[in-house]
Amino acid sequence: MSSIVELTHLERYTGSLAERVYQSLKAAIVQLKYQPGEALKKQDIIDQFGVSRSPVADALSRLASDGLVDIVPQSGTYVSRFSLSEIREGAFLREALELAAVERVAQTRTDEQLKQLQRNIRFQALLLEDGDFQGFHRADEDMHALIQSFTGFRRLRLLTETSWVQVNRARQLVLPTPGRAQESHREHQDIVSAIAVQDAEEARLAMRRHVRKLVAFVETLEAQHPELFTPERSPT
Template identity: 45%
Template sequence: MRMTPVAEPSGMNDLPDLRSSAGSLAQRIHHVLRGAILDLTFPPGAPLRKAELAQRFGVSRAPVTEAIAILAAEGLVVAMPQVTARVAPLSVAALREETFLRSAIEGAVVEQVAQTRTEAQLAQLGRNLRLQELLVEDGDTRGFFEADMEFHALLQGFTGLDRVSDFAAQVSLQLHRARQLLLPEAGRPAETIVEHREVFEGIRRQDAPAAVKAMRFHLGQLVPYLKPLEQTYPRYFREG
């Protein structure tokens, strides 16, 4: 399975202003840096120099240090002595583990939603699927990625359980980064829509086993791509 590398991100210049987020200064810096790591503006291995970040945001080094410490606790950054940290590399083992955990969570999600779904919820999912199709037709990979995430977020929200979305996101941080590298692959977005429709049909028919099977199949499709990803982007991965 051969893969075509995506273009290198540009880094520091693409960081949004801190006014785009809320909270304390450290929380806002964390939010901006976390987004930049997840969308590969800062790819695995990229240095995070506290002095440069403090200058970019117009702040002291203290809130930058605090934000980096939070990112390190999330497993997104490898903290280093003094002034520099690095974005954590990807790991095939970690990606396999996150795939397992996400499959367990989202399998339980669609099992419940299939039993309790409403016509209004089906309409929301249907609109999202149509949007995905339009974005694929337009070749809008970034827009498709966001619509894909919304599809899963809608399902998680339909459970009525407040912590499900946050927990699912927390156990999918490395997967999120890996999928940024995978989705530009020719044909993969269209395949994803087919898999989403299978999940939708199981829910529509209130066939919970079929919905669970379709979701687990869908989430498992990343696994065959892990080794090719590692071979295509060896500097983004660590051994193990």
């Protein structure tokens, strides 16, 4: 059962070879093209990309520090299984960072920044009317990215991304719930409204309500796909 995984061509990305291999593999893992628990055949990757072991090894070690693969010394590299505790931790970290960001932005926002957020919100409504849920999801992510960029901190976005990546991967398994997008949009409105009136505390609360909803969706997952999860470390 050595299912060959179709990897995105390196030309789609920029940077060093190692960087591009990293991007391509990461996308494949998050999109569940690799099964959690599956062994990563380095030779296959080398063959598909036409590169040598060095950039691949480099990419894998970066994926390991993201927690997306587990490197077993002198043995092999495996796509990490889901772990409820890691998913909860990812959600906790994202919540911590998003709350701090929105609190700060509520206090420091300029009118121009507020305008951008409000434009995004109206755009979301427009996409919902058209039933473009994929577009809505992109606009959703854009909104979070906007808020984070308004803090002026560059690393923040990266950290949130890597914290969240586990949850995001698990989210691929959850079927979209009818009405969830509308509900989500209303929560976005609450957040931006609080930012508009510079109420930091309310912005925090609104963001917290929003983020915690996302987590609740994932919690039900283990029962449906137990084989993708690591057993929650019961002794032997």
